[in-house]
Amino acid sequence: MYSKIAFSNVKKSIRDYTIYFLTLTFGICLFYMFNSVQAQQAVLKLNESQKSMMHLMSVIINWISVFVAVILGFLIIYANQFLMKRRHKEMGIYLLLGMEKRQVSKILLIETLLIGFFALIAGLIAGVFLSQGLAMLTAKMFAVQMKEFKFVFSQTAFIQTIMYFAIIFIIVMIFNGITISKYKLINLLNAAKKNQKTRxxxxxxxxxxxxxxxxxxxxxxxxxxxxxxxxxxxxxxxxxxxxxxxxxxxxxxxxxxxxxxxxxxxxxxxxxxNLFVLRQINSKITTTFVSMSMLCLMLFLAISAFATGSGLASSVKTDLEDLTKFDYSFYSLSQKGYQDELQQKFVKKMNSLGLSIEEDAKETLPITVYQNGVFKQCRYKMEPLLKGREKYSDYTKDYVKNLYEVPLTFVKLSEYNKLRKAIGEKELTLKTDEYILNCNYANLIPTMEKTAKDKQKITLDGKTYKIKYELQKDTFMVAPVKTDMGTVVLNDNIIQTLKIDNSTLYLNINWKGNAKKVSERYNNHLKELIRTGKMQNSPYSMAISKEEVYEQSTGLSTIMTYIAIYIGLVFLITCAAVLALQQLSENADNIEKYQLLRKIGTSQKMVNRAIKAQIILYFCLPLSLALVHSYVGIKTASILISTLGQINISEAVVQSLIIVIAIYVGYMIATYIGSKNMLQEKR
Incomplete structure (x- = not known):
């Protein structure tokens, strides 16, 4: 009997359940899709480095899923409270007819199970099919091919989704039982007449x-x-x-x-x-300002996550060509003072470890970076290059002033020209009183361009040098990001006269034959040397190949994008669903007011327009402030992000706004249709 009543109630109230059901289905679909990422390895041609990135992404998403489950849990409880509020009078009639509270609770329990079961089935089916598209997106973002098109099903994600949402619904059912036990018959029957308190x-x-x-x-x-x-x-x-x-x-x-x-x-x-609409909005916002504030902050986080996440992902991928001009780079340990024979010692030591660089390399391109001291103790500082040009950087004036103390670094013209020749650039010349300025650090490039334009002179050990050429933006080694804040290129004999505390060799190599295979062989050999403990007192601190930079960049980009989309979508549908449910609840409570408007001669067209205006205002108020918050937040975050590479934040913002508006408008339309249907039922 109880099952029949519950099924009949769900069927009768299907319009009330629409937003709740669709939101729940969407949440379950997202949960399965992103937790099935690890299973996609079965159809992708990944190397070990890419597999480790996939594993890292899977671990991060699993941890985030706990947070997502909590957010969706609160949403389900909130939505469930709305549905119960809509049926206070119905539950009161059940009690009036002689049912006990536990029997009413049993009916609601069955209804909750029915809705939850169908939403879980629909969400999992949608998630399983849409995850196939996610696998293709993953292949594109990792820049790898699919082995073959194969239907991927993640048993782990499937079980995890069922388990998480089963726990949520058990909590909801317990919560419902406790809530019903506290209801009084008189309050249930008069719930529609209860006014909200204005604060x-x-x-x-x-x-x-x-x-x-x-x-x-x-x-x-x-x-x-x-x-x-x-x-x-x-x-x-x-x-x-x-x-x-x-x-x-x-x-x-x-x-x-x-x-x-x-x-x-x-x-x-x-x-x-307008008077009626404004009074309605005034009444609702005043009594729900806490939830409106929370929704505004969540929308801010959702928009910021979309924009900065995708922006950060694109910035990681930018400048890859500049960062990978060579096949392979060794980074030596920093040496004290000048090390004129550092390259020969380095190659000889590596040969003794079984790495025949001279045999495998088509060309070796060493470049030594010289420096005097660290920060305040350094002899040659960035101050003359930055002073008076602080406004040209995206950094604040005070932050640029802090960079005055950063040590200047120096490289020899002969080594610099050898690198330029290898990458097809024109070799440069210098007189004895001239220097070249190089900088590839994104946030300081405009400042340094102004420095070069101003023909800034520098004084080293009492001798003045004038700048030649415009600012150069070369990268001296294979690297994941550009970090050169300012390097001065001088004639070799002048470098030898400077008071240098330390020097670091970067040995760039272009391999003979298949560069990818040679790099892989070197990487495997170095790993084996490290594993066996033979790399103690090794002459290098790091080695990186062109392929590794690409793989790390695409992997990191994919992780950031997926996390941004996952968190952003969950926050967005949560906010939109709560706003929709609040408006449906408000309109359900005010049915008599709308009926009264019709009785005094208001046309249905005017009533519909009032409902539409109220919904648009209610949805747009938290979104408007969230957009302002997001503008400031994204603009500020873009300065930090740009340290990893050039970023087109406007493109990321536009893409984010399209997603936000599409979902937001969808929920507004659903709310308007639901409100209209609700009022028409009571005519």
């Missing part, structure tokens, strides 16, 4: 608090822009605290402020049903 009635206080909220948010923006996310200092902490406080105050005071503003424009206020 802030004084319009003057609303305006004062609104101004305070804008001040808090403005100060938070100033502090985070000053900090630039370059360190977790007091400015960073205060920007977070003031941003959160400002957001809560904004929504606490917003409805009263808007209402007071609208009242001053009587033509607008008394036009159509």
């Amino acid at each position: 802030l009635k004084n319009p003057v206080l609303s305006v004062i608090l609104f101004v305070m909220s804008i001040a808090c948010i403005g100060i938070a923006y100033h502090l985070i822009t000053k900090n630039q996310m370059l360190g977790v200092d007091n400015d960073f902490k205060m920007s977070i605290i003031l941003g959160v406080i400002g957001t809560f105050l904004f929504f606490f005071s917003l409805s009263g402020f808007l209402l007071e503003l609208a009242k001053r424009n009587k033509k607008f206020y008394y036009n159509g049903l």
Whole structure:
């Protein structure tokens, strides 16, 4: 009997369950898709390095999935409370007819199981099929081929999804039972007549608090822009605290402020049903300002995750050609003072370890980077190159001033020209009183370009040198990122006269034959030497190949993109679903008000327009502030991200906004249709 009633109730209330069911299905689908990443290895041609990246991505996503499950759990409980609220009167009638609370609880338990079961089935089916597309996307992002098109099913992800959502629904059912046990019959029957309490009635206080909220948010923006996310200092902490406080105050005071503003424009206020819509919005926001503030912050995180995640992924992939001009690079350990025979010693030592560089290399291209001291103790500093040009960097003026103390590095013209010749660039010449400036660090390039344009002179040990040529942006070795803040190229004999504390050799190699295979053989041999302990007192600190840089870049890019999409989508559907459920709940509570509007002669067209305006306003208010937060956050984060490479943040933002608007508009339309149907049922 209970099952029959529950099934009948679900069938009868299918419109009420639509948003809940679709959100739940979408969440389950996402959960399975991203947790099935590890299983995609079966159809992808991955080497060991790429497999380790896939494993790392799988581990990260598994940990994030715990957080995602908690978020979806709260969403399901919240949605379930909305559905129960819609049926207070129905449950009251059950009790009035003689049912016990445990029997009513049993009916709801069966309903919850039915909805959960069908959503789980639909979500898993969608997830299994859509994960095949994810496998193709993974292949594209890793720049690898698929072995063959093979249907991939992840048993681990399947079981994990069922387990997580089974736990969530058990908690929901327990929560429902506790809630029903506390209900009183009189409250259930009169639930529709219960008015919400308005927390802030004084319009003057609303305006004062609104101004305070804008001040808090403005100060938070100033502090985070000053900090630039370059360190977790007091400015960073205060920007977070003031941003959160400002957001809560904004929504606490917003409805009263808007209402007071609208009242001053009587033509607008008394036009159509504007008065009714504004009063409805005022009532809802004032009583739900906490949830509105939380939703705004979650939307901010969702938009920021999409934009910065995809932007960071694209920046990792940029400049790969510049970073991989050679097949292989050895990084030697830093040596004290000058080491004129460092290359020969290095090659000889590597040969003794079974690495025949002279036999395997088509050409060896060494370049030694010289330096005097570290930071404040260094003799030659970046100060003359940066001073007076701080505004040309994306960094703040104070941060650039801190870079004054960074040591200048030097390289010999002969070695520099040998590198340039190898990559097809024109060799450069210098007189005895000239130097070349090289910099490839993204955030300092505009500053250094200005330095070169200004023909900045530098003084080394009492002798002045003038700059020749425009700024050069060469990379001296195979590397995952560009890190050269400023290197001075001088004639060899002048380098020998400088007071140098240490020198580091970068030995670049272009192999004979198949470069990829030779690099792989060297990597395997070095790993074996390390494993057997034969690399003690080795002459190098690191070795990296062109292929490794590409693999690390594509792997890191894929991880960042997937995490951004996963977190962003979950946060976005959670926010949109909660806003939709709140509006449906509000309209369900105000059915009598809409009926009264029709009784006094309001046309159905005007009522529908009022519903539409209320939904659009309610959805757009948290989104509007979230977009402003995101603009400041993304702009600031892009400065940090650009240290990894050039970034087109505008493209990432546009893509993110398209996704956000598409999902948001979809939920708004669903909410409008649901609200209209709800009111038509009661006509």
